[in-house]
Amino acid sequence: MFRIIWPVCGVFLLATTQSAFAAKPLGPPIEEMLASPELTRVAAGVAREKLEPPRVRFEITDRFSGESPDELALRLDDQTYSDLTVGQTYIFAWTDQRKVALLRKVHEIDPDGPSVVSVRGLSTKALYEDSPEIRSLLTPRNMSSADDAAREIDALLAQMKREDVRSRDLVVAQLFLKPELSGQMSRAQADTLRQVLNMPGLSAQHRDNLLQSALRMNEELRTPWLAEEYRRVIILHGARHDLNSFVPGLVKNSAKGLGQIGEPADVELLSILLYANNPGVARVALRSMDRLDRAAAVARAEQAVERGWVAKQTRRELEKYLENGSKAGN
Structure with a gap:
């Protein structure tokens, strides 16, 4: 018999107010998401049941960062709850803690239960449709070589071309907020970035971030x-x-x-x-x-x-x- 943990509405590393931005510059969202596994856990799970809105019961299938129980009842926002498909596998970051008021670095158990987090600086919840690219990106590892950078760029660009709006929010921000990646792009990767820019329905924010990333590429590629x-x-x-x-x-x-x-x-x-x-x-x-x-x-x-x-x-x-x-x- 599985024990269900009622997730928290934890916004751990994650506040989108201007004061929060002023206090700490935005960093690459994937690194921030994986930085404190004792607070924010990353796991994959099958959405088994929509509970009382906006909670969903997940059966955990894989753990990427931190510990997760075999089953979780996680709180989402209304839009994410509405978009979610029962029976589909998702990869998500969740927490069962919240910040203590007026104590920025102190956390406590969230009385409302666990929740999917909102990554600092992004407008969407950290819940993504399963894909090989998102699994690769959210698997903690040391990225130090040129080959590591090339693999990360390939995964980011491939994920941008998928229809999952939430993961596109994540990977566009990752490329933008990790500027060293743009300078390491190959001709083929630059061509893929151009393809993404030509995709219909690309939001103004994503287009802006991608154009700024493109400006950092080697001159002959842009x-x-x-x-x-x-x-x-x-x-x-x-x-x-x-x-x-x-x-x-x-x-x-x-x-x-x-x-x-x-x-x-x-x-x-x-x-x-x-x-x-x-x-x-x-x-x-x-x-x-x-x-x-x-x-x-x-x-x-x-x-x-x-x-x-x-x-x-x-x-x-x-x-x-x-x-x-x-x-x-x-």
Whole structure:
């Protein structure tokens, strides 16, 4: 007879508030997930039964990190509970502890029982559809050689191409927050990354993270296609963005990237962003324009001020730029 442990709503390494980010920089999520097996355990199990929402009973089949009983009743969030398919095998990180209020490094047993964790910095629960790649990535090991890095990159890219949104959230963040991997990519891996970027339905946040990862690749692997990706983002989204979405960040980082690897002719495209409804986007676009062709940037800045269609904060930035005759933002 199996003993059921009622999982905790433990968010162990995992808080997504700005104050938490300020306290500790985000690291690669897989390493964080595996860092403290006494607090966060990683296991595979078959979803046997949906209990009272949002709990699910799992039969444990494999243990990757820390100890897990033969059976667990884990608490999920409503969306994950709804998406879960009974009878399917999942790999998940769970905890039966929670942080003690006001004591950041002290934990206690969660009275609400065990739960699947939310990895710090990610918007999804750490519950993934079973695959060889996710098993490989969540198996603790020392990754020190170039061959180890190549295997990790291959697994990350292969998992990105799967339909499992939660695991894509994990592996995109892993590549982004482990920047040394991008510099070790091969031609074939760079080609696979391009394929991922061309996948339909890729979220703005994932596209942004992947484009930033691509910028870290060796120059010969990202020329000329990465600059074209940046141009495509700017053309697609234009200057009016949903300020409650990840789109302004995607456009801003695309403008920044284009300023690093673009051509003087890109000033014309970037000048569209001077009229953005997000002043931060306009500010970065101006910096990139200045970097690519200062004389053209000055002309476009003067034109934007004369037209008067720019946001008030952007106007101040443009006027400061024109008065100082220095690089934008200095």
